[in-house]
Amino acid sequence: MVELMNKTNKQETANIKTPSQIVGESTKSVERNSVFNTKNFNLWYGDHHALKDINLDIRENEVTAIIGPSGCGKSTYIKALNRMVELVPIVKTNGEINYRGRNILEASYEVEELRTRVGMVFQKPNPFPKSIYDNIAYGPRIHGIKNKKVLDEIVEKSLRGAAIWDEVKDRLNQNAYGLSGGQQQRICIARCLAIEPDVILMDEPTSALDPISTLKVEELVQELKDNYSIIIVTHNMQQAARISDKTAFFLNGEVVEFDHTDKIFSTPKDQRTEDYISGRFG
Amino acid sequence: MASQGLGKEQSIQEMVAQSRNRKGKKFIEKLMPIILIITALISVLTTIGIVFTLIFETFEFFQRVSITDYLFGREWLPFSGSEPLYGVLPLILGTLKVSVIAACVAVPLGIAAAIYLSEYASDKTRRTIKPILEVLAGVPTIVYGFFALTFVTPLLQELIPSLKIFNALSPGIVVGIMILPMIASLSEDAMSSVPNSIREGALALGATKLEVSIKVVLPAALSGIIASVVLAVSRAIGETMIVSLAGGATPTFDFNVTGSIQTMTAYIVQVSSGDAGYGTTIYYSIYAVGFTLFVFTLIMNLLAQYISKRFREEY
Numbered sequence: 019m020v021e022l023m024n025k026t027n028k029q030e031t032a033n034i035k036t037p038s039q040i041v042g043e044s045t046k047s048v049e050r051n052s053v054f055n056t057k058n059f060n061l062w063y064g065d066h067h068a069l070k071d072i073n074l075d076i077r078e079n080e081v082t083a084i085i086g087p088s089g090c091g092k093s094t095y096i097k098a099l100n101r102m103v104e105l106v107p108i109v110k111t112n113g114e115i116n117y118r119g120r121n122i123l124e125a126s127y128e129v130e131e132l133r134t135r136v137g138m139v140f141q142k143p144n145p146f147p148k149s150i151y152d153n154i155a156y157g158p159r160i161h162g163i164k165n166k167k168v169l170d171e172i173v174e175k176s177l178r179g180a181a182i183w184d185e186v187k188d189r190l191n192q193n194a195y196g197l198s199g200g201q202q203q204r205i206c207i208a209r210c211l212a213i214e215p216d217v218i219l220m221d222e223p224t225s226a227l228d229p230i231s232t233l234k235v236e237e238l239v240q241e242l243k244d245n246y247s248i249i250i251v252t253h254n255m256q257q258a259a260r261i262s263d264k265t266a267f268f269l270n271g272e273v274v275e276f277d278h279t280d281k282i283f284s285t286p287k288d289q290r291t292e293d294y295i296s297g298r299f300g
Numbered sequence: 301m302a303s304q305g306l307g308k309e310q311s312i313q314e315m316v317a318q319s320r321n322r323k324g325k326k327f328i329e330k331l332m333p334i335i336l337i338i339t340a341l342i343s344v345l346t347t348i349g350i351v352f353t354l355i356f357e358t359f360e361f362f363q364r365v366s367i368t369d370y371l372f373g374r375e376w377l378p379f380s381g382s383e384p385l386y387g388v389l390p391l392i393l394g395t396l397k398v399s400v401i402a403a404c405v406a407v408p409l410g411i412a413a414a415i416y417l418s419e420y421a422s423d424k425t426r427r428t429i430k431p432i433l434e435v436l437a438g439v440p441t442i443v444y445g446f447f448a449l450t451f452v453t454p455l456l457q458e459l460i461p462s463l464k465i466f467n468a469l470s471p472g473i474v475v476g477i478m479i480l481p482m483i484a485s486l487s488e489d490a491m492s493s494v495p496n497s498i499r500e501g502a503l504a505l506g507a508t509k510l511e512v513s514i515k516v517v518l519p520a521a522l523s524g525i526i527a528s529v530v531l532a533v534s535r536a537i538g539e540t541m542i543v544s545l546a547g548g549a550t551p552t553f554d555f556n557v558t559g560s561i562q563t564m565t566a567y568i569v570q571v572s573s574g575d576a577g578y579g580t581t582i583y584y585s586i587y588a589v590g591f592t593l594f595v596f597t598l599i600m601n602l603l604a605q606y607i608s609k610r611f612r613e614e615y
Contacts, residue, residue, distance in 0.1 A: 102504060134506035144497035147520045157505040160515065206501065213505060 050077040052116075053217055053247045054099055059113035061091075061098060063106065068094050070271045072113070076264075078216075078247045081239060083262035083279065085255055087299065090268040092251045093141075096219050099249065100136040101129050118216075134161065137210035141222040143202035145194035145209070150177075150186050153194050153205055157213040172212050180208035181238050200231020207238065218242065220250040224257065236261050255295055259283050267291045354594060357587035364581050370588065376551040376562075378571075378582050386585060388592060390551035394468065394561035395596075398543055401472025401557065402479060402536040407529055409476075410483030411518075414525070417484070418491035419513040430485065437481040445545035448474035453546060466548025466560040474546065475539050479532035486531070490524020491517050523611035527604045534600035538593065540565035564593045 054076040061069040069091045076082050084092040097103040098115060101122060114121045122132055134157075145153050154173045163169060173190070177183040182204040186197070194205050203223060210218055220239070224232040239248055239261050252258050258265050259279060266276040267288075275282060275291045286292045293299060310318075319325070362370070365386045373387015413433075417426050453470040457463045463470075494517050502512045518525070548560030549570055562570075568586045576582040 100504060102500065105500070105503070130506045130508055132506075133504055138504035140497060140500065140504075142497060144495075144501040146498055146501065146516055156502070156515070157507075160505070160507050160511045209501070209505070 050079055052076070053078045053118065054249070055114075055116040055119075057114040057116070059098070059115055060111065061094060061103070062110045064108045068271050069098070072273055074266055074273060074276055076247065076249060079243055079245075080263040081243050081248045081250060081261055083258035083265045084249065084251045084268060085253075085258050085265060085294075086268035087294070088253075091271040092268045093221055095268065096138075096221055096249060096251050099217075099219055100133050100138055102133075102138065104129075134213055135215055136217045136219060137213065137215035138219045138221065139203070139206050139210055139223045142226050143199055143206050145197075145202050145205050147193065147195060149191045150194050150197075150205060151190040153209050154212045157209060161213060176208040176212040177205075179211045179242070180204045181234065181241070182208060198231070200227045200234060203227060203231065203235060204238065207235070207242075211242075215246065217247045217249065220248065222251050222253055225253060232257075255283075267294060269294070351594070354587055354591045357584055358591040361581070361584035361588040364584065365588075374553045376567075378585055384581065386581075386588075387553075388564075388589065390553045391562060391564045391567055391589060392592070393553060393555075394543075394547065394551060395537055395563040395565070395593075397468040397555070397557055397561060398472045398475055398539070398547065398563055399533055399536040401469060402476035402539075403529070403533050405473050405476025406480040406483050406532060406536075410480045410528075410532070411487055411525060413480070413484040414487035414491055415513050415518070417488045419509065419517060430488065433481040433485055437478075437485070439478075441478065441539065441541040442545070444474050444478050445471075445542040448542055448546035460558060463558045464548070464560055466546065466550070468547060468557040468559075468561045471543045471546040472557070474542050475536045478539070478542065479536050482532045482535065483528050486528030487521070487525045490521040490528065493524070494520045523608050526611065527608035530600055530604035530607060534597045534604070537600065538565065538597050540569060544569045564589050568593075 052075050054074070056072050056074045056076075059069060059072040060067070072095060084096060086092045094103060098111065099117075099122075103109055103111075111123055113123070115123055117132065117136065120127065146156060148156070151173055154176050155169045158169060158172050163172070174183060174187075177186060182201060185201060186205075189196075194202060197205065203226075207218075207223075224235050227235065236257065239250065242248060243263075250258075250262065262279045264277065265279045265282040267274045267282065267286075267290075269290055275286060275288045277287075282291065283295060286295065370386050370388050372389070373385060374389050375385040375387045376390045377383075377385040417429060421429065448470045449465075452474055453463070453465060453467065456467075456470055456473075460469075498516060498520060499512050502516045507516070543561075543563045544566040547563060547566055549562050549566065550560040551562040551567070552559060567589055571582055571586045576586075
């Protein structure tokens with residue numbers, strides 16, 4: 019795809035990937051670098067112990083799906099990874115979440131810096147009530163990019179990256195709320211790509227979309243994983259099976275099982291995982 | 301179906317049918333809409349009545365004074381016995397001076413207060429401060445007038461020795477203080493109604509709290525904020541007691557804010573509380589001035605409605 023060519027420079031600038039990983043792009047035997055290494059992470063909403071002793075090692079350039087029934091803590095976990103969960107005032111945490119080797123829960127870790135590296139796409143499309151152009155340019159602008167030419171390039175590249183350029187290129191100055199839900203969600207993905215993050219967190223990104231828009235977003239996720247590490251929370255087990263490399267099954271705030279997606283769906287080790295994916299509960 | 305628990309008594313369906321067929325109930329159902337229409341009409345008819353009186357008496361005034369002299373005359377000297385002059389521009393200018401000063405005070409402070417209340421204050425702080433602001437909006441304007449005359453003016457005279465006792469600056473500032481809670485409260489409403497998901501979207505891009513407030517929430521709430529400003533300024537234009545007490549009674553056609561002025565409202569007060577006889581030109585002049593004032597505030601209110609519709613951000 020043409021749009022992927024635009025992103026190759028990102029791989030050059032981010033000198034965090036070893037050559038073997040760029041070469042052995044799809045071979046599962048190669049162990050990739052760790053992006054998010056969570057160790058004994060606990061989280062409470064007031065007295066409610068929402069996440070219990072989470073241990074997860076999420077690798078780069080993979081799609082990691084997080085599945086589980088409602089209320090199992092999967093959204094809470096993904097929001098902890100960019101510390102959005104702190105917006106709830108009664109949250110307490112302990113343990114470690116190491117992003118590229120540094121614990122993001124340390125008080126000295128600047129949350130804005132983390133969020134420029136770790137982008138997020140939300141459950142409901144939430145574009146700003148601005149033009150399509152300004153939506154995409156918002157991130158680069160607040161981080162100091164003012165040059166109109168540079169911004170133009172970023173906007174085009176991001177919209178191409180989110181596979182929506184052809185649909186909106188003639189109406190960049192129109193309000194993003196005039197678009198369909200699926201288009202809005204891809205605008206939000208483009209907005210996220212505009213600051214060239216390292217990781218993209220997706221919190222049930224297709225739950226508010228129709229099947230065709232869902233398919234488009236899923237295809238997009240497949241394309242994006244060459245350049246980004248993606249962690250996606252989903253209600254939909256078929257979706258996890260279709261698009262992810264690894265799957266973590268959450269239940270009642272615990273990680274029951276975390277493995278390659280094909281193993282989780284063919285030969286789960288835990289009885290509860292099997293019950294869940296075979297539709298016996300959840 | 302007969303209800304078994306109630307024995308030989310009626311079934312519930314029967315009781316419902318009986319109640320429905322009661323004559324009184326039907327009558328009330330028919331009567332109430334009529335009463336409600338009448339009450340709604342009372343306010344509409346009163347307004348129409350007032351406007352017609354204004355127009356009628358204003359028409360009478362323009363039989364005596366030419367309309368171009370009124371609209372373009374630069375001197376307002378109705379009490380000069382031999383040759384009275386009815387050029388409304390000095391009165392309009394007086395009103396505008398006070399309103400502009402008031403807006404300069406109230407708009408920045410009001411919007412800043414709204415940003416604090418909506419984006420930074422905790423729930424508890426907001427719940428404490430907002431009612432206090434709204435109480436401030438309920439202070440009688442005569443109290444503000446005394447405040448301007450006996451406190452603000454002497455204070456300003458310390459800073460600006462040339463300031464007269466009656467001037468435009470002091471009532472302007474105090475009118476600004478008076479409309480500040482209105483701007484703060486209505487703008488806060490507009491900003492609070494911006495959905496949180498939009499704030500989260502900006503935060504997730506690494507925006508700081510200030511960047512979220514200024515570059516996302518403020519533009520998203522702009523229509524509500526502008527509408528609140530226009531409404532508040534329209535109140536400033538119509539404000540009477542403060543400018544009557546602290547503004548003076550000297551209509552002047554200049555842009556000086558330290559000297560005595562007279563606003564349209566203050567002139568109406570002066571004539572109404574004085575002894576202008578019924579049927580004199582001065583008597584009719586207050587209707588003409590009142591009508592001018594009415595046109596001003598009407599335009600402002602229509603503008604506020606238009607802006608809040610036209611610039612509404614869909615989210």
